[in-house]
Amino acid sequence: MKTIIAACVASLALVSTAASAGPFIEKGDAGYSILTAMDVTHATTTIRGSLRGADSVDMYAFNWKGGAFTAQTSSNFDPMLFLFTSTGNKVAFNDDHISLQSYIGLDLAAGKYLMAINQYSFNYGGSVTGFANAPAFRGNNGNYSINFNSAINAVPEPASLGLLGVAVLGLALARRRKHG
Known part of the structure; x- marks a missing residue:
């Protein structure tokens, strides 16, 4: 026994x-809807990915332990950042915070959330269903990092x-x- x-x-x-090690790296396409969002598979403070061609929106599902939450982008394009509840209700949105980069900061209850990133200005202010007909990414590719103040947890x-x-x-x- x-x-x-x-x-x-x-x-x-x-x-x-x-x-529980290192950044979470997008594998393939992270999806654009509640049903296709890529689950974050380990605790991390950074998500890294890219947008290119028809892949103009990436959406991730993660768990948050509750408390002060910040997410800030670092990218080679003008990103927009969206935060939704797991059912698709918009919690926060940001276009430009410092320069062209996006930032979301708020006190967030514990639970499962969705974070989406896309290129300015499609779905400005957005709804979770508004990404379905996203236009192609403008430019060669858009590499990005989404950095969090504290570890987001795996789904x-x-x-x-x-x-x-x-x-x-x-x-x-x-x-x-x-x-x-």
Whole structure:
């Protein structure tokens, strides 16, 4: 029993350690809607990605622990930054804060949120559904970073939740066998 518990704890520790390092890098297209938003898969203070061609909007889903929240862009184009609840209600929007870069700062309740970035001036002030017909990105490519004041947290992946479920099931079976 102790061996099973130790193995479960060790495997969960490995998963959580691997899941909390470095910037989150966009893989492919981060999507443009509630259904296609890319889940942030590890705790991070930076998201890095690019916009090019038909990929003119990127949207990310993440969890926030609650409290003071800031997000600021660093890019080679004029970005607009949007923050929505997980159901698509607009929380905040910013076009130009310092120079052409965007900034959002507010006290934010704990929960799941969506952050979108696109090029000025499509969907100005925006709604979450307004990105569906976004025009192509103007220019060769637009590389960006979105920097946060504190780590945003991963949206739980089905595989991680499955691993946790298997561990709990294994503990329950081992306990039943010992007492049965």
